[in-house]
Amino acid sequence: MAEIVSLSEAVRQLVRDGDTVALEGFTHLIPVAAGQEIIRQGRLDLTLVRMTPDIVYDQLIGAGCARKLVFSWGGNPGVGSLHRFRDAVEHAWPRPLAIEEHSHAGMANRYVAGASGLPFAVLRGYRGTDLVEHTATIREITCPFTGEVLAAVPAINPDVTIVHAQQADHDGNVQMWGITGVQNEAVLAARSSLVTVEEVVERLEPRPGAVVLPSWSITNVAVVPGGAHPSYAHGYSDRDNAYYRHWDAISRDRAEFGRWLDGIRSGHATTAGV
Amino acid sequence: MAEIVSLSEAVRQLVRDGDTVALEGFTHLIPVAAGQEIIRQGRLDLTLVRMTPDIVYDQLIGAGCARKLVFSWGGNPGVGSLHRFRDAVEHAWPRPLAIEEHSHAGMANRYVAGASGLPFAVLRGYRGTDLVEHTATIREITCPFTGEVLAAVPAINPDVTIVHAQQADHDGNVQMWGITGVQNEAVLAARSSLVTVEEVVERLEPRPGAVVLPSWSITNVAVVPGGAHPSYAHGYSDRDNAYYRHWDAISRDRAEFGRWLDGIRSGHATTAGV
């Protein structure tokens, strides 16, 4: 059964230096507050996994928490580059960042394999692209029935997956709705998991398009209203588009970023950070 | 875009002698009326596919429509054997029935592969069972990353899949809810598809747990209220448990079954058939 704890307690318990950590969210329900708590607690040498690393991954990378990024698309959606990510890849600042790069289809299937207890997944993918030669985790596999050659990718099984959802009940069952992306698979693929939620409700009212994660399939729940800011929580908050644009300015400059980081480390609210 | 046609027209257009046909439904929403229309139209040499062949497959087999059954569990749920199925397998009556036998996990993954445009699927399955030696469509596959040996099964891509759903709208979009089993995958795996529905509504109201099949992903829709009888349509009808028990008596005896079949062929209502 999931235990309902504070965010700092959850991060302290579940995220360790050197861990493989996935904070998932597909422009919606991104667990930003949890990512900033990881920065605050000074975790190091993380392997960060995410299909669409955006601002919170830029922050983690800029803060020096990561040694490796496993991903398929890294950008500031609707704005442009992730400058801290680029600085790490292009100039090894503040430290070198290894990358393991896939397509969305490949990453999604890696989570599916992880959630399914399989060591790998098969897809029609990557053919003719230069990803094949640069990414060791793309191999060929031959269909034992037709002889056709397809792509294989290994399962992802993070040490911990963190996602944000709208609601939990008192038993720690979780419900999310709207665009739910690959979060179900990312949670089920992980050895442990944390779900930050907007609120705890008496009863999870069934909703169209909702994904329900039973309490016994997750490790910890933490109540963090607004924990997805600046992304949005369908039914709770809107996307803060200004933050995404402001982040471009902050992240372009190492000194500017350093000031932002000082603010985070000294515990300022994340929204006040811009 | 799906065309809304009559049941007899749809079966005439989509189901041809020798076709591979899947009528799916997992105790819920079983497309029984469509199966009986296939009997009425006298289709022959079908390869019937279904995870859980039950009464309607017993009827199709007894009527001599099938030359092969691909399945994982064949019974009259809560009652006992399928006597027409047993008579075909044990005594080749009314004609021999080839069988290709899997587990539920294997069949489900065969549909998933079919829906995904992949030639095969991988699972942890079948190990230590005698299915491996009797079913040619179970092979081994080695993980290209870990060297682990797993089971592979080929995709199922029926010529036509038939399912029953609660609702369509005038554009032919379909919505089903409750236990939706493997129907989404079975439809997407097929070269053509027919969805019989309880009713056409002005607008598909989003519902918890619903699967929506866009009009452009299916071939035909036919309005057949009660088309899942004696199974049930969540929100529309209850399971007719008496029919399942009556079927046991009818199907035990070839002559009794013959009389039932005459009734069907002469166009009697299916419910009056018992």
Next chain:
Amino acid sequence: MTVDVSYSTDEMMSVAAARRLHGGSRCFVGIGLPSTAANLARATHAPDLVLVYESGTLGAKPGRLPLSIGDGVLADTADSVVTVPEIFNYWLQPGRIDVGFLGAAQIDRFANINTTVVGRYHKPTVRLPGAGGAPEIAASCGEVVVVVRQSPRTFVERVDFVTSIGYGAGPGDRERLGLRGAGPTAVITELGVLQPDLDSRELVLTHLHPGVTVKQAQAATGWPLAVAADLQRSDPPTEHELVVLRRLQASQAEEAE
């Protein structure tokens, strides 16, 4: 209210099976005897039991016994309803389920289960329903509990067809096959309980239900049934267990009309 505290052997079987389920265990439930036992457990001593049915219902809390694996009452009361591919791939296969609860048409001394054919595969004497979810339930659940009525026709030296593996031909076979679950830990019948010997993996008689003799159990077994050194006697059903069991069954019978 007066309760008839005499009970049938089937009632004793369901009660004994229910007692094997505890706390918040996640239980993958087959229809029929296993479902009766699991629902009885949830309605008595194990209210937090998580019932998982292969139709895709996670955490079903039916108020009556479901009539089929896809009974609407399962969907209506579940924490979540997922697709059939998901239930097998995301929930069963990775080892998230503690106990698999299975029936059998034949079971042998190494707890291998047959639900496929009696006789030869291509020329069967009796064609049975087939595998369903059982092979992967038997492979992937933390442990497996079998509920089955005992007779020499059912309890055979060697099953005609291994639909779901127990301990194969004996010690080490599950490990060699790379199966993750521990395999069958108990076979509950209307006569008693059989459990695998830790060394030989052979099913031995560990419990007799009240009034049953070792001889009766042995006569109902198609191999020379060994008896555990510490053979125990099952407690008879309590009044509460009987009341709840009969209520569950009555509601099922009513629904089945």
Next chain:
Amino acid sequence: MTVDVSYSTDEMMSVAAARRLHGGSRCFVGIGLPSTAANLARATHAPDLVLVYESGTLGAKPGRLPLSIGDGVLADTADSVVTVPEIFNYWLQPGRIDVGFLGAAQIDRFANINTTVVGRYHKPTVRLPGAGGAPEIAASCGEVVVVVRQSPRTFVERVDFVTSIGYGAGPGDRERLGLRGAGPTAVITELGVLQPDLDSRELVLTHLHPGVTVKQAQAATGWPLAVAADLQRSDPPTEHELVVLRRLQASQAEEAE
């Protein structure tokens, strides 16, 4: 209402791209220029266009331009919202999508696309966002339309990194790789339209937008750009196209505040 019928080159590009979409085509839409064009088409001549976004929204009908691939307006207006694994495995991979609408950071004469790095992979001059959904969109859609602003830095002899394959090194490469879709059929820029020559698969100039010269198009291309024998002139945006496009963009800008 008076409309300013003068228009920007970007407006012409969006209009030209929108015009390539017809009827009930299923269109896999990338964010940015492709999304603008697809929504413009749906709001003008192709109301039955089916917009599919990689966030899992099938048949989205946004009333304004979405700000991101996972904008809530897409979920609110979709026929169905599926998971990200499903959108790629069940909808894109089997070839259910007619048109893939992509952008590019670099594109070469064989319509290969780079969105990964400028420079060497391990020591890039510019690290770009990466592949996203593009490699499999380029492989599996019936055809691919690329919308991108034209310059010699973008239209290069050979891309630094093949993120998404067009025609590889020329004729036969897609077939050899077993790719199902036909590949890029048009590259729409603010200057005109490039299409692959049927024999050589090389991108040639087939349309010029009003007021643009062949010389300008060639100067904006990093390889010696061939010109089609039947070079055509695009019709300028209609008043209706401009009104709708500006309305869409205004509503996006408002939302973005």
